[in-house]
Amino acid sequence: MAERIIKSNKIRIGDISIAYHLKKATENPEKTIIFLHGFPFNKNMWREQLESLEDNITGIAVDIRGHGNSTKGHGYFSMDVFAKDLGVLMRKLEVEQAVLCGISMGGYIALRAYQLFPERISGLILCDTHSKADDNAGKQKRFDGIQAVLQHGRRPYAIGFVGNVFSARSIDENPEAVELIKSSIRRNSIGTICATLLALAARTDTTDVLSEIQVPTLLVRGKEDKITPAALMEEMAKKIKTARYVEFEDCGHLPNMEDKEKFNLEMNNFLQEKI
Numbered sequence: 019m020a021e022r023i024i025k026s027n028k029i030r031i032g033d034i035s036i037a038y039h040l041k042k043a044t045e046n047p048e049k050t051i052i053f054l055h056g057f058p059f060n061k062n063m064w065r066e067q068l069e070s071l072e073d074n075i076t077g078i079a080v081d082i083r084g085h086g087n088s089t090k091g092h093g094y095f096s097m098d099v100f101a102k103d104l105g106v107l108m109r110k111l112e113v114e115q116a117v118l119c120g121i122s123m124g125g126y127i128a129l130r131a132y133q134l135f136p137e138r139i140s141g142l143i144l145c146d147t148h149s150k151a152d153d154n155a156g157k158q159k160r161f162d163g164i165q166a167v168l169q170h171g172r173r174p175y176a177i178g179f180v181g182n183v184f185s186a187r188s189i190d191e192n193p194e195a196v197e198l199i200k201s202s203i204r205r206n207s208i209g210t211i212c213a214t215l216l217a218l219a220a221r222t223d224t225t226d227v228l229s230e231i232q233v234p235t236l237l238v239r240g241k242e243d244k245i246t247p248a249a250l251m252e253e254m255a256k257k258i259k260t261a262r263y264v265e266f267e268d269c270g271h272l273p274n275m276e277d278k279e280k281f282n283l284e285m286n287n288f289l290q291e292k293i
Contacts, residue, residue: 037087054124060086070282084210095217117141148250176203228257234292240269
């Protein structure tokens with residue numbers, strides 16, 4: 019069996035350079051999964067999932083435009099722009115079809131991608147995310163976040179963010195994950211954080227596409243998620259005919275980091291049995 023190394027690469031996509039981790043399959047039949055991080059994180063949040071992939075799975079973890087080591091280009095962000103970047107990346111890497119695994123904002127991007135090029139998506143793993151656009155209160159919360167970052171900087175923003183995304187148990191027992199998320203936030207520029215908050219506030223509603231999804235779909239939510247209400251994910255589970263919905267005990271908004279063993283088991287079973 020050939021040793022599988024996670025390589026870090028960059029590729030030119032239009033006006034930007036996209037950074038990504040790649041773990042290449044060594045056995046057939048080869049399948050591909052692309053990991054899409056949440057806001058305002060980067061590809062490193064998926065490291066444990068890449069490590070766990072079986073030998074017939076190629077894994078790609080992407081830094082979304084402006085995040086991590088990807089450049090921001092023109093600086094005008096939207097879920098549509100992020101999804102179209104993904105489509106070009108797949109074409110340039112000669113990925114004909116892939117499972118998209120998105121968490122939070124990554125889920126919004128995955129759903130928009132399914133609207134744009136469903137024929138290139140072989141499955142979906144949607145974690146702590148939903149299909150609704152922000153209501154006025156949600157938009158205002160994003161705008162308040164912009165003002166907070168501009169006034170106080172990234173460090174206090176990162177500290178406050180951690181309290182919202184992790185369960186109490188994870189904060190106490192998983193300091194490595196907490197520190198990774200803090201450092202990920204601090205690595206992003208204030209401009210990227212603000213531009214992405216505007217993009218999140220302006221995103222379109224993708225509820226109409228849920229009933230059109232034909233590919234195998236796994237929905238995952240941390241039971242203690244303070245950001246994504248259970249009702250919104252339960253609604254997705256009802257509307258997506260192919261969906262299986264799983265809740266993780268003692269996890270908040272980032273179950274792939276808070277209970278990596280359970281998440282990796284669910285993910286790998288899904289990839290082997292459903293794709």
